[in-house]
Amino acid sequence: MNWQxxxxELTVDRPGHGGVCVGRRDGRVVFVRDALPGERLVVRVTEDKGKSFCHAQIEEIVDAAAGRIEVACRAHAAGVGCCDASHMTGATARGIxxxxxTELLQRVGDGIEWAGEIESLxxxxxxxxxxxxWRGRMRLGVDPQGRPGMHARGGAVVPTLDCAAAADGLLADxxxxxxxxxxxVVLDDAGDRHVVELAAVSQRRGGKRARAQQHRASAAKARRESVLAGSGVATWRVGDRTWSLPATGFWQSHRNAAASYxxxxxxxxxxxxxxxxxxGWDLFGGGGPLAGAMRDSTDEVHVVESDPRAVDAGGAAFADDAGVRFHLGRVDRAIAGLPSPDVVVLDPPRAGAGAAVVEAVSAAQPRAVVHVGCDQATFARDLADFGRRGYRPTVIRGFDAFPMTHHFEAIALLAR
Structure with a gap:
């Protein structure tokens, strides 16, 4: 069966992971973007590989949900993939x-019960x-005419900078x-804007999947950087501490996120x-913005991070505190040489901590673990791995760290 x-006409009944809503027709699942639960739509199938599901886009809204609004981000309305939840109210998005x-913790997290709310930052x-x-940093593409813009879902650069998420002045001129x-492009906590160009990645032939793999491999390598505006070194603050990081180094996108977390x-x-x-261990710790909070109740904090720029910035930020020590390297390798922890904080990338790190942390037998997750599927998977090793969440909180998008953050406290 192929509906390409x-x-x-289709009624979507529930949200799915990844910014889609789910409907059913003739026993098959239909994933629809830009829809809201309960809506009756006319859809056109855009991708069908003959399996038990297909993907479709909205052609007409027959019955709109109460939470639907006019698209708040004009860049997204022009085809950019930036603010894919800007067609709904913030309250509706947080409910979704x-x-x-809740569903991922049940299904992927081995039955973890949660009925909380998503908190605003x-x-x-x-x-x-x-x-x-809300957004203080963005990464833009440059089209064949040299114009900066954001990427459409298909990957092409759309030369529009009218994104509602961008902080005032971030994308001007x-x-x-x-x-x-x-x-x-970064607008830092000192109010300075930095624009850094990353050299073009050479284009290679091949299919869509091969080109995507080549792009990821090239993006992982060091690329020539040229500072076009500002100093190229961003200033970030959490509490009384200040970090000086290259603008291309990682920091939270939401301007209130680092301090809130x-x-x-x-x-x-x-x-x-x-x-x-x-x-205490602060794993995937970056420059240590969470280490300061740990230090309030921990005598000695060991921060593990694989980016040398973040380690250097963290060392400078904590130069007056011998109780915070930085270790450069991969987490799964570096923790073998650390002293046994009483508490562990993990803030891994979207891929999650992974089974090897979860096993090593559990084997160290900390009395408490705080797990921060920016991808809910891998967050739930990591919690399930912790559960199989004797750790269960006692508190889970969700945060709307990426308003007008389907992304959000979750933080869990686990105990033996």
Whole structure:
């Protein structure tokens, strides 16, 4: 059975992971982007490989859901993949994200029960329907004419910079750049904007999958960087500490995220019942923005990070604190040489911590673990791995760290 190109009416009944909603027709699952649960739609199938599911796009909205609004991001309306949840109110989006996390914890997390809410990271309550201007850093493509822009879902660069998520001034008056290069644009905590060009990745022949693999492999290598605006060194602050990082180095996209997560980690460690800890591990720790919160209740914090730029910035930020020590290397290898921890904090990338790291952390038998996850499927998988090794979540909190998108963050406190 293949419905490629077919148009039909469909009611979507629930949200799915990855920013889609799910409907059924003749026993097959239909994934629809830009839909809301309960809507009746006319859809056209855009991808069907003859399996038990297919993908479709909206041709007409017959009955709209109550949470639907006019698309708040004009860049997304022009075809960019940036703000894929800007067609719904913030409250609706947070409700959908809570449903997604609940279902993933049940299905992927081996039956973990959760019925919480997704919390906003806005500094103050947001009176508008959606939170805009939250993003302080973006990575842009450059089209064949040298114009910067964001990527459409198919990968092409759309030369529009009218993104509602961008902080005021972030994308104003950007310079043209080499075709095929990328621009990293950062508005730091000192109010300075930095624009850094990453040299173009050579294009190779091959199918779509081969080209994607080649692009990922090239992107993982060091690329020539050219500073087009600002100093190229961004200033970030959490509490009383300041980090100076290359603008191309990692920092949270939401301008309130780093400080908020630091506060939450401190609160969860205080609620863990461990009390004053002798040793803590901060894994995938970057420059150590969470280490400061750990230090409030831990005598000695060991930060493990694979990016030497982050380690250098962290060492400078904690130069006055001998209780925070940085270790450069892969987490699964570096932790073998660390002293046994009382508490562990993990903040892995989207791929998650992985079974090897979870096993090593569990074998060290910390009394409490705080796990931070920016991808809910791998977050749930990691929690399931911890569960099989004797650790269960006592607190799970979700955060709307990427408003107007389907992405969000979750943080769990686990105990033996």
């Amino acid at each position: 190109g077919e148009t039909f 994200k809570a449903t997604v996390l 806005a500094a103050e309550p947001v009176p508008a329907a959606v939170e805009t201007g 950007l310079p043209e750049a080499e075709a095929g290069s990328e621009l990293v 630091s506060t939450v980690v401190g609160e969860l460690l205080a609620a863990s019942g461990v009390g004053r800890a002798a040793v």
